[in-house]
Amino acid sequence: MEFALSEEQLMMQDSVTRYLADRATLDTVRGLIAAGPVHDAGLWSGLAGLGICGLLVPQEYGGAGMTLLDAMLVQEVLGRHVVPVSFIPTSVLAPLALLAAGTAEQKQKWLPAIAEGRMQVAVGLSEACGARDGAGVTVAGAKLSGRALFVLGAADAAITLLCSSEGDVYAVEQGAAGLERTSLRSIDDTQCLGELNLHDVTAELLPAGEEDVIPRLLDAGRVMLAADILGAAQKMLELAVAYSLERKQFNRLIGSFQAVKHLCAEMAAELEPCRSLVWYAAHAYDAVPEESRLMACHAKAHLAEVGRFVARSSTEVHGGMGFTDLLGLHYWFKRIGCNRQLLGGPERVREEAARVQGWI
Amino acid sequence: MDLAYSPPYQQFRQEVQDFLEKHRQLWPPRSSLGKPSAAMKNWQALLIEQGYTARTIPAEYGGYGGEPDILKSRIIAEEFTRAGAPGGLAGQGVSMLVPTLLEMGSEEQKKHWIPRTLSGEVLWCQGYSEPGAGSDLASLQTRATEDGEDFIINGQKIWTSTAHEADMIFCLVRTEPDAPRHQGISYLLFSMDTPGIEVRPLQTMTGLAEFNEVFFTDVRVPMHSIVGERGQGWQVANATLKHERGMLGDPDIAATRLNAIVQLMQEETVDGTRLMENPLLRDRLLQLQSRVLAMQFNGLRLLTAQIQGADPGIARLIVKLQGCELNHQLAALAIDALGELGILYQDSPRLRNKGAWQRSYMFDLGLIIGGGTAQIQKNIISEIGLGMPREPKPAAASGGAR
Structure with a gap:
């Protein structure tokens, strides 16, 4: 019985942290996204060098063959540094989809390229957890038509994985005839979101899918978004405490006022148990399949709530400065706000948690 | 993992x-x-x-x-x-005094009191809080003055559960009035049958008397009943408080309570519809379930840290604050789900669960306040967990206790 991270996991997290410490400073990130949402190829190739891009790709395809718990730990660090790279679609959802439903040939075609960091994959799952504006993708004669919104991943992704209204996963290639991509611009320019409009687009079915391939992808995606919030919110708490120990008013550090201390204590008290919840949700995905869906829903919903509380409270501790662009605190604030809605907001996923437990 | x-x-x-x-x-x-x-x-x-x-x-x-x-x-x-x-x-004897004696007691005290306490032969109560010494426990004023081989004790304790039944008390008294306040306290063990002790039940908002007030008037106690040295009582007491804080906010209690509410919402109806069909109540239930799970996994993390001898840091400091608040919110949801049935109490017809939801809702507020208030817990979390400074002392404050 051991509910803790292993030495190897801590070392891996540490190596990603060290890599990002001076390469993904706030100033760097600010510069990278100055012109709008971006997936940064430079940081990506650096992460590829650490073996991070192929974390979930089996060793036979050139990856590390690790678990969602490992990937979650990486995402926590990416959230902490608000890194503009599309790790979730390319390195988590795409390998999991290919492993669950891809043919041997499809795996051979795409997994090694993903593992080496040579290929970006976008993933559209939004319609599986709440179609907006009448979106949805239908299949007729092996061709896809319709619309996919809030597709996660780089604008220049080589392929996009989409779920059809029947619950199958299809891959469409960039530049395919009848495919039109528009970038959606959210509050958070560190994450790329797209809209795909499809008119009889040639697509490859990932045929070996079992019934729950899309729900499993949602579980994984939700755990990863929760991990991203965990890292971002932890950073916002630390920034709030640090600021309160520099800023003086009434001839005192504001961090010596109980009004400020208690706000920080509340953030810590809310956030610390979240760490264990996200660990367990990732572990359940890997090792306790019967609990996977429930725990993913709870991790996503709870981190969304606690993340929102920490984001606004940390901003308040920073006072007027927290509200400015100068300090840049809003990058974390917006990342948390964006993650909250992706792949289902808290009310939606809690409703799923009720169904999973047979309550309704 | x-x-x-x-x-x-x-x-x-x-x-x-x-x-x-x-x-x-x-x-x-x-x-x-x-x-x-x-x-x-x-x-x-x-x-x-x-x-x-x-x-x-x-x-x-x-x-x-x-x-x-x-x-x-x-x-x-x-x-x-x-x-x-x-x-x-x-009881407090088994869960607080015994660990304290093991850590700080003399061999004779261990041999005499621990077996009798464990067997249930001797029941203990705890004399710490006073009307003027709650969160600021070190300001306690119950006085023990030397008289030959004895101390003579005068003063008052409050929040003394089981005092009306207890055989013995472990009690903090001020023996060195001129010492700095943390160094003037001693930890005494004495019989509740000693002349000069009066116990008055303290009825709380629940309608029950879960606590007592205890008054000491010239209570004569032999000096050898001290645990640790004279003036060392604060350190001895802190060994005990550590054990108490560990007991409050247990996530397994929250989990048991959550399961009872799930069952309640499955069975009870309003307008002929199961409460679970109400999306607002259901969403509240699920929000609390997230919290219960997070605290349970936090508990597993603490358990592992304990086995490995690692310092779990903030994960431990938050348990009392979060756990007690969570239990309170669970009781609140049960009451709201039951609506008008939820306000029934005492021996009313149509009472659900023997009135336990209302009693818990009220008593849990006592637990949020007792054992270190929520505000004191937030001071501990921010100072020890986050490294924030203590509130500066007002310039005119006097150092020693009076």
Whole structure:
């Protein structure tokens, strides 16, 4: 019985942290996204060098063959540094989809390229957890038509994985005839979101899918978004405490006022148990399949709530400065706000948690 | 991350299950924390013999004398809860005084008091808080003055649960009035039958008298009843408080309560529709379920840290604050789900769950306040956990206690 991270996991997290410490400073990130949402190829190739891009790709395809718990730990660090790279679609959802439903040939075609960091994959799952504006993708004669919104991943992704209204996963290639991509611009320019409009687009079915391939992808995606919030919110708490120990008013550090201390204590008290919840949700995905869906829903919903509380409270501790662009605190604030809605907001996923437990 | 138990522990779990099943007819009725019944004392003796309570306390002091094994302790707690079996004695004597004596008591005190406390022969109460010394416990003013071989005690204690039944009290008194306030306190053990002690029940908002006030008028106590040295009582007491804080906010209690609410919302109806069909109530239930799960996994993380001898840091500091608040919110949801049925109390017709939801809702507020208020907990979290400074002392404050 051991509910803790292993030495190897801590070392891996540490190596990603060290890599990002001076390469993904706030100033760097600010510069990278100055012109709008971006997936940064430079940081990506650096992460590829650490073996991070192929974390979930089996060793036979050139990856590390690790678990969602490992990937979650990486995402926590990416959230902490608000890194503009599309790790979730390319390195988590795409390998999991290919492993669950891809043919041997499809795996051979795409997994090694993903593992080496040579290929970006976008993933559209939004319609599986709440179609907006009448979106949805239908299949007729092996061709896809319709619309996919809030597709996660780089604008220049080589392929996009989409779920059809029947619950199958299809891959469409960039530049395919009848495919039109528009970038959606959210509050958070560190994450790329797209809209795909499809008119009889040639697509490859990932045929070996079992019934729950899309729900499993949602579980994984939700755990990863929760991990991203965990890292971002932890950073916002630390920034709030640090600021309160520099800023003086009434001839005192504001961090010596109980009004400020208690706000920080509340953030810590809310956030610390979240760490264990996200660990367990990732572990359940890997090792306790019967609990996977429930725990993913709870991790996503709870981190969304606690993340929102920490984001606004940390901003308040920073006072007027927290509200400015100068300090840049809003990058974390917006990342948390964006993650909250992706792949289902808290009310939606809690409703799923009720169904999973047979309550309704 | 490996949540499986190894075969020896699986076997141990089986042994506990078998024991509970085999001795089901000996289970005493669930009792309060007061004087144990004869059946309870027999059950306690059997549990000690098996090592299911007082597990790591040396046999020469009346314990089982086992090696510390946190996982076995956890398995015992889990299996007793699962079976609904009464555990061992858990009053303040067993849970707070015994660990304190083991850490700070003399050999004679250990040999004399620990066996009698573990067996249930002697019931204890705790004399710490005073009307003027709550969160600021070190300002306590109950005075013990020297008179030959004795101390003469005068003053008042409050929030003394089981004082009306207790045989003995472990009590903080000021023996060195001129010393700095943390160095002027001593920790005494004395009989509640000593002349000059008056116990008055303290009825709370629940309608029950869960606590008492205790008044001391010229109470004569031999000086050798002190634990530790004169003036060392603050350190001795902190050893005890550490044990109390560990007891408050247990996530397993929240989990049990959550399950009861799930059942309630499945069974109770309004306008002929199950409460669970109400999306607003259901969403509140799920929000609380997230919190319960997070605290349970936080508990597993603490357990592992304890086994590894690692410092869990903030994860431990938040348990009392979050756990007590969570229990309170669970009771609130049950009441809201029941609506008008939820306000029934005492012996009313149509009462649900013997009025436990309202009683818990009120009593939990007491737990949020007691054992270090929520505000004191936030000071601890911010100062120890986050490294923020203490509130500066007002310039004119005097240092020593009066």
